[in-house]
Amino acid sequence: MRPCLLDAYSLLLRLYPCAFRRRFAAEMLDLAAAAEPGEWLLIFTDTTLAILRSRLSPALAMPGDTPAVIGTLDSYVAVGDSPLGVVRLLQGFALAAVILVGLWYVSSLRYWAPVVPYSECDTASLAASSRKAAPQSDFIPPTPRRARR
C-alpha cells in the first residue's frame, strides 16, 4: 500500500511548476515517505491545494541558486486589503466553473443516483417505475390525492 501511495504522490508532484519541482520534489517525497499512515490524507489534500495555488499564482523560475518562488508576497498577508486581485478572482471563478461542469458531466453519466427525499417524489412516476421494474408483483401504488377527489 505504502509504495503505491508514494508512486501516486510522486505523480502528483509532477504537476508542480518545473522550477519548484526540481528544487523541492525530492524533499517532499522523502517527507511523505516518513509520514505515518494517518497523515496521508493531509499530505495529498495539502499538496493538491498547493499545486492549484502555484498554478494560479505567477511562478517565477530563477536561474542559479535563487529559489523557485511561488507568488511574490506569499509569506505575508496584507492587513485590510484582499490579497486576491481581480485577475486571480476571475481565474478562480473559471476554475470553479470547470470543476462544476466536470461534476455535472460525471453525474449525468449516472454513475450514482441522486438521493431524493420521499416527500418530493412524484407518486405517480414512482408507481409507474415500480410497475416497470416488477410487472408481476402484487405491489399497489399509492393513489395520488387528485384521483381520490
Add this chain to the structure above:
Amino acid sequence: MQDNRKANDRRLTTPSLYILLALSESDLHGYGILQSVKRQSGGKYRMGPGTLYANLATLLAHGHVTELQRRLKEGETRREYRLTGAGELVLRAEIRRLRQIVSSARRWLGKLDEKDA
C-alpha cells in the same frame, strides 16, 4: 517611507510564522520543521508538505531563511534551513504585533468581566 508603511501593514501568514518560530530554535530539515510545528502548537496546527515548501520557497526568496547542506555519514548530505538575521527581525516584529493584540484583547476581556460581575 512607503515601503516601511507597507511592511507595517502586512503580517506573516500562520504557516510562515510557525516555520520561522521552528527555525528560531535550531537549523532543521523539512520533516524537522513539521515536527517542531506540531510540538509548538500542541498538535493543533498541522501543516502539510505543500504548505511547508510553498512558504519555505517564499521565505528563501525574501531572505528570511537560508539553506545549508549538512553532511551525514557515508557521504550523504541533507538540506537544512536556517533563520537569517532579517528573518529574526521579521519574527520579532510579528511577535510584537501579536503581543499588542493579546494585551488589548485582555484589557477588553477584563472590561467585559467587570460588566458581567
